[in-house]
Structures are given as C-alpha cells and as structure tokens.
Amino acid sequence: MGSSIRVKPAYLAEKLLAIRNKLDLSQTEIAGKLSDKMVKLRRSDISRYEIGLREPSLIVLLRYARLGSVTMEMLVDDDIELSMFNKQLK
Numbered sequence: 001m002g003s004s005i006r007v008k009p010a011y012l013a014e015k016l017l018a019i020r021n022k023l024d025l026s027q028t029e030i031a032g033k034l035s036d037k038m039v040k041l042r043r044s045d046i047s048r049y050e051i052g053l054r055e056p057s058l059i060v061l062l063r064y065a066r067l068g069s070v071t072m073e074m075l076v077d078d079d080i081e082l083s084m085f086n087k088q089l090k
Helices: 012-021 026-032 041-052 059-070 074-075 082-089
Strands: none
Touching: 012 026, 012 041, 012 059, 012 074, 012 082, 026 041, 026 059, 059 074
C-alpha cells in the first residue's frame, strides 16, 4: 500500500469563519459550543482552523455544519463557492 496526500478543501477556513461571523460568536464562544466531554476545543484551535493552519476532525466539522445549519458537503466541497455558501447562511 502506498501513501497518498489528501487534498485539502481550499475554502474550508473561510467557510468556518463565515459560520462564526453569522452566529456573532467569539472564537472562545464557538469553541465552547463545539466542545463536549470527548472533544475539548480552545480559542487557539478555532484560530488555527480559520486561518487554515489546521483542519477540524470530522466530528468537529459535523458540529460546525449543524451549528451553521449547512451540510458538511457545503463545507468541504470547493465547487460550492464561498459566495454561494454565504447566501445559504443568510
């Protein structure tokens, strides 16, 4: 078996930031809403997601999608442009 590099969604960071802005939450506040007993997020985690240094786990992506009332597909599919994504958030 060979190893392959996974392609990262180009607009994910911007879409996660758009969700937080739509909800009018600070990075600390959204970290609290996305956390539970199993997953503990800090403000610095959110910052890294929003500037594209790290990607959230699948469970955190699902929580972002639910919180923002969007599908996970909208978050990770680069064919869904940020402008289309922002219209869905309104």
